[in-house]
Amino acid sequence: MSESGKFGSGAGGLILLFSLSTVCVLPYAVLLWLSSGSGWEWPRLVPLRNDGVAWQRAFSGNNGRAALEGAGLSVAVAACSTLCGLMISRCWSETGGDRRRSLLYLPLLTSPAIAAGCLFDLVSRLQLAGTWWGVFLVQCVYGTSFAAVLFAGVREPSSWRRERLVRSFGGGDLAVWRHVVLPDAWGLLPLCLFQTSLISWLDYGLTTVVGGGRVQTLMMRLFSQIREGGISQAAVSSLLLTVPPLVALLLLRLRGSGVAVTGASPGVLGGLRRLLERVS
Amino acid sequence: MLLLPGCDGGGKTGQSSAAGMVSAEASWEQIESSGAGSTVRIAMWDGDPLINQYMSGWVASGLRERYGVQLEFVPLNGQQLVNRMLVDVEAGRTAGELDVVWINGETFFQLREMQALWGPFVERLPHAALLNLADPQVQLDFQQPTGGFECPWGTVQQALIYHADRVQRRPETLAELTDWIEGHPGRFTFDVSFTGLTFLKALLLHFADQPSDFSGPFNDVVYRRAADRLWAWVRRVQPHLWRGGRTFPQDVAQLHALLLSGEVDFSMSNNDGEVDNKVREGILPESARAFVPEFGSIRNSHYLGIPRNSANQAAALLLINFLISPEAQLEKLRSEVWGDGTVLNVARLSPDWQGRFAAADQRVRVASRAELAKRALTEPVAEVMLRLHQELRSEILNGSQPAAGQP
Amino acid sequence: MRLDRAAGLVLLVCLVLLPAVWMVGYAALYSLGVLGLIRSGLTAEWWWRAGTEQLLGPSLVLSLTIAAVTTSACLVTGMLLCVAADYWRVERSVGLLLTMGAALPVSAVAFVVLQAGSRGGLLARCLVVLWPGFQPSDFPELVNDGWGVGIVLAGWLTGIPLTGLFLQGVWRSAGTGRYVELAERLGAGGWRARMTIGVPMLWRRSRLLAFLLFIWNFSAWEAPLLLGRQSPRMMSVLIQQSSGQYSLRERPLSFVYATVYFAVLLGLLLWLPGLRSGERGAGGSGAGRGAA
Numbered sequence: 001m002s003e004s005g006k007f008g009s010g011a012g013g014l015i016l017l018f019s020l021s022t023v024c025v026l027p028y029a030v031l032l033w034l035s036s037g038s039g040w041e042w043p044r045l046v047p048l049r050n051d052g053v054a055w056q057r058a059f060s061g062n063n064g065r066a067a068l069e070g071a072g073l074s075v076a077v078a079a080c081s082t083l084c085g086l087m088i089s090r091c092w093s094e095t096g097g098d099r100r101r102s103l104l105y106l107p108l109l110t111s112p113a114i115a116a117g118c119l120f121d122l123v124s125r126l127q128l129a130g131t132w133w134g135v136f137l138v139q140c141v142y143g144t145s146f147a148a149v150l151f152a153g154v155r156e157p158s159s160w161r162r163e164r165l166v167r168s169f170g171g172g173d174l175a176v177w178r179h180v181v182l183p184d185a186w187g188l189l190p191l192c193l194f195q196t197s198l199i200s201w202l203d204y205g206l207t208t209v210v211g212g213g214r215v216q217t218l219m220m221r222l223f224s225q226i227r228e229g230g231i232s233q234a235a236v237s238s239l240l241l242t243v244p245p246l247v248a249l250l251l252l253r254l255r256g257s258g259v260a261v262t263g264a265s266p267g268v269l270g271g272l273r274r275l276l277e278r279v280s
Numbered sequence: 281m282l283l284l285p286g287c288d289g290g291g292k293t294g295q296s297s298a299a300g301m302v303s304a305e306a307s308w309e310q311i312e313s314s315g316a317g318s319t320v321r322i323a324m325w326d327g328d329p330l331i332n333q334y335m336s337g338w339v340a341s342g343l344r345e346r347y348g349v350q351l352e353f354v355p356l357n358g359q360q361l362v363n364r365m366l367v368d369v370e371a372g373r374t375a376g377e378l379d380v381v382w383i384n385g386e387t388f389f390q391l392r393e394m395q396a397l398w399g400p401f402v403e404r405l406p407h408a409a410l411l412n413l414a415d416p417q418v419q420l421d422f423q424q425p426t427g428g429f430e431c432p433w434g435t436v437q438q439a440l441i442y443h444a445d446r447v448q449r450r451p452e453t454l455a456e457l458t459d460w461i462e463g464h465p466g467r468f469t470f471d472v473s474f475t476g477l478t479f480l481k482a483l484l485l486h487f488a489d490q491p492s493d494f495s496g497p498f499n500d501v502v503y504r505r506a507a508d509r510l511w512a513w514v515r516r517v518q519p520h521l522w523r524g525g526r527t528f529p530q531d532v533a534q535l536h537a538l539l540l541s542g543e544v545d546f547s548m549s550n551n552d553g554e555v556d557n558k559v560r561e562g563i564l565p566e567s568a569r570a571f572v573p574e575f576g577s578i579r580n581s582h583y584l585g586i587p588r589n590s591a592n593q594a595a596a597l598l599l600i601n602f603l604i605s606p607e608a609q610l611e612k613l614r615s616e617v618w619g620d621g622t623v624l625n626v627a628r629l630s631p632d633w634q635g636r637f638a639a640a641d642q643r644v645r646v647a648s649r650a651e652l653a654k655r656a657l658t659e660p661v662a663e664v665m666l667r668l669h670q671e672l673r674s675e676i677l678n679g680s681q682p683a684a685g686q687p
Numbered sequence: 688m689r690l691d692r693a694a695g696l697v698l699l700v701c702l703v704l705l706p707a708v709w710m711v712g713y714a715a716l717y718s719l720g721v722l723g724l725i726r727s728g729l730t731a732e733w734w735w736r737a738g739t740e741q742l743l744g745p746s747l748v749l750s751l752t753i754a755a756v757t758t759s760a761c762l763v764t765g766m767l768l769c770v771a772a773d774y775w776r777v778e779r780s781v782g783l784l785l786t787m788g789a790a791l792p793v794s795a796v797a798f799v800v801l802q803a804g805s806r807g808g809l810l811a812r813c814l815v816v817l818w819p820g821f822q823p824s825d826f827p828e829l830v831n832d833g834w835g836v837g838i839v840l841a842g843w844l845t846g847i848p849l850t851g852l853f854l855q856g857v858w859r860s861a862g863t864g865r866y867v868e869l870a871e872r873l874g875a876g877g878w879r880a881r882m883t884i885g886v887p888m889l890w891r892r893s894r895l896l897a898f899l900l901f902i903w904n905f906s907a908w909e910a911p912l913l914l915g916r917q918s919p920r921m922m923s924v925l926i927q928q929s930s931g932q933y934s935l936r937e938r939p940l941s942f943v944y945a946t947v948y949f950a951v952l953l954g955l956l957l958w959l960p961g962l963r964s965g966e967r968g969a970g971g972s973g974a975g976r977g978a979a
Contacts, residue, residue: 062336124373129371227531228533
């Protein structure tokens with residue numbers, strides 16, 4: 001670690017931390033404040049009815065169901081995408097040159113709202129429109145693309161050599177996975193599972209179009225509450241949305257795995273740091 | 281045009297023995313037993329928390345108790361619904377995920393064009409006998425005969441909402457409104473969704489040569505003359521609108537938020553009865569009041585239809601019949617629940633029911649329905665709405681010129 | 688071919704290639720009138736209409752501009768954060784704060800920006816406490832404005848944690864601290880050493896990040912939906928909302944916009960290999976096994 005030793009470094013550091021807090025922590029405070037009640041008539045800074053009704057309703061009925069449905073979808077998408085991504089990464093090298101491989105980023109980088117509009121016809125023809133499976137399938141497209149790019153980076157020349165070695169000793173596909181593939185990917189598995197689950201947990205564009213309103217997640221509830229003009233309810237939903245990513249991030253930090261992950265819209269921002277390390 | 285197999289779209293459905301499907305000869309008892317214990321899915325606009333609560337609470341539990349039918353919601357506005365069903369038709373999807381759709385006007389028009397509705401079914405509903413079909417605003421949907429392909433559900437009239445503390449004298453005529461807008465720059469606007477378009481439609485009727493010009497089929501000459509005057513008026517007041525008319529609220533919820541946050545002094549609503557419950561919910565300020573200006577406002581009904589590819593027509597009929605029952609109509613009439621007008625001919629009900637309806641229709645911040653109805657305008661044909669929407673984009677939104685010195 | 692390899696190829700085709708090809712192909716064919724319920728056969732009518740309606744051009748320019756501004760702001764802030772955290776030796780605290788910020792989804796951030804930054808929002812109400820006569824019209828237009836300030840703000844607030852964490856990792860794994868230390872021993876000031884040595888090293892290793900961040904901001908939807916205005920709109924919002932117009936006959940127009948969007952995206956993606964090989968030449972991202 002380099003030395004600074006500058007005069008006033010304590011004050012400077014405090015100013016930096018304070019400034020960063022306004023960016024990273026103040027939004028939480030704002031959401032908590034907005035969730036405290038209703039009747040935000042100008043110029044009130046305190047709601048007219050400071051009753052916390054939004055929190056009372058937070059875990060009941062629609063919100064609770066949406067949270068559970070979203071969580072279930074996230075877990076399923078994470079598991080499936082990670083496995084599929086791992087399998088695809090093994091044949092990554094066979095997809096052709098650099099330019100052709102770059103095209104494989106396309107699902108990952110396309111705006112979900114646009115992708116959903118273009119894919120809805122396909123999903124409809126598969127009789128999956130408006131179903132949980134339809135949303136799961138389309139979210140897996142994103143998750144798998146991410147996972148494939150992430151795991152492709154762990155393939156090294158030594159991986160192939162070890163694979164040949166295992167096979168030369170009579171090992172089949174199972175043995176190769178057990179002794180080569182999974183150990184190589186082990187360090188990235190928690191990250192991949194986490195990021196692909198976030199892709200699903202935080203998705204709105206795909207779920208709203210492909211799910212046709214039948215698949216209700218917490219993100220759907222957030223936008224619904226914004227449309228209703230329910231400021232306090234929307235604030236509560238926003239906070240609830242951040243709970244799983246925040247808990248996971250802090251746990252990972254405490255674990256000291258050194259994996260700092262990000263949670264944001266599906267696509268690039270999720271786990272981009274590790275992703276970029278792997279593909280360069 | 282691609283047709284769904286087994287349906288002619290224009291007449292009664294043929295025989296079907298699939299569960300939930302209703303044959304032409306089925307009696308109401310057969311429909312009840314066919315639909316009982318199943319799940320029915322309704323596509324509806326979810327922009328009002330009280331409507332959502334009414335449906336997910338009172339209606340869902342009532343439906344479950346009476347018929348054992350489970351109610352599910354699919355949040356879709358009118359155009360999203362049309363697009364969804366269009367894709368269904370394009371993909372040849374015979375079993376859709378929607379059983380009942382909340383529609384009116386241009387949505388009904390487009391769905392009929394696509395032959396995407398099942399029916400006619402209204403006459404099969406036991407409670408249909410109570411409907412006020414003599415009222416042309418119930419019987420006709422944007423001047424189109426419903427033909428039994430959609431069932432009336434409620435009636436509303438658009439009202440302007442203003443902040444009584446900030447607006448000393450509310451504008452009653454269009455001239456007064458124009459003067460007010462020009463004298464209070466940035467304090468008035470309209471949204472670019474259904475509510476705002478309905479407001480523009482009322483102005484369009486005002487700009488017609490004769491009140492009856494927009495009755496009957498679409499007349500391009502009549503429309504053009506009135507529309508030119510309408511857009512000239514909008515362009516005249518546009519620099520004085522909120523944000524200099526360079527942007528508009530996307531929907532009525534955003535407009536209500538602007539009124540609440542003090543950015544504007546007026547909002548509007550397609551439901552004359554909702555100002556009371558919106559104030560109660562904290563979505564509108566305490567000083568909000570609603571009125572209908574002298575130039576009038578659109579009064580219309582909203583409806584329920586059944587998609588042609590519904591997989592559970594029986595449950596759909598049970599739901600719709602329940603929703604037009606006196607109990608359900610009374611419940612939603614209450615301002616603390618929804619404040620939506622009834623489509624029933626209350627005079628045909630028993631004196632006891634009549635008394636209950638009269639007692640439920642209490643309003644604090646807006647005049648009575650009868651009073652507002654004196655200034656009610658009839659909806660023109662759906663084509664008018666489509667043209668208005670198109671021209672709003674081309675004439676105003678995409679042609680928006682910034683005020684000097686502003687991006 | 689081995690079973691798992693064959694399965695991988697099948698999955699590659701079904702879950703990645705087929706959807707990618709379908710999206711682009713469907714949009715293109717629909718825009719040309721080949722697909723759709725109310726299709727008129729192969730026609731350039733909708734492309735002509737898109738060209739004359741003057742919506743696509745401004746939308747594309749707005750999207751590219753906002754993406755560029757937001758990405759630049761995120762990178763500059765991230766680099767300054769990295770340098771400053773190292774200078775004042777508060778890396779761990781900065782990392783913790785960035786981690787907290789990283790958990791906020793862009794839609795929640797956009798909602799906060801809307802509630803806090805609108806003319807009748809929380810910031811304006813705070814100013815009323817200081818200046819009792821303050822009115823909403825006195826507050827600057829930060830949301831639903833013509834410059835996309837609100838959209839940039841939401842994107843910047845969402846992007847800072849990502850770039851900050853990434854660049855911190857790069858700083859550590861590239862051993863930037865050693866070079867800075869060396870420069871300081873040779874007499875350079877602490878801040879100057881970091882800016883002249885650290886920042887170029889960070890930039891060389893973050894070009895790929897910048898590129899991908901640019902695409903993400905270009906494709907943004909939630910923030911522009913909440914914070915943008917009707918005209919011009921960002922591409923994602925334009926496409927999504929134009930597909931929901933009142934007239935079904937105009938649906939192909941939204942697919943013209945979508946096809947243009949895909950063309951831009953593909954064009955950018957084809958540039959990606961050049962960036963990747965450039966980063967390999969610079970020693971990779973250098974963050975291979977780096978810890979946050």
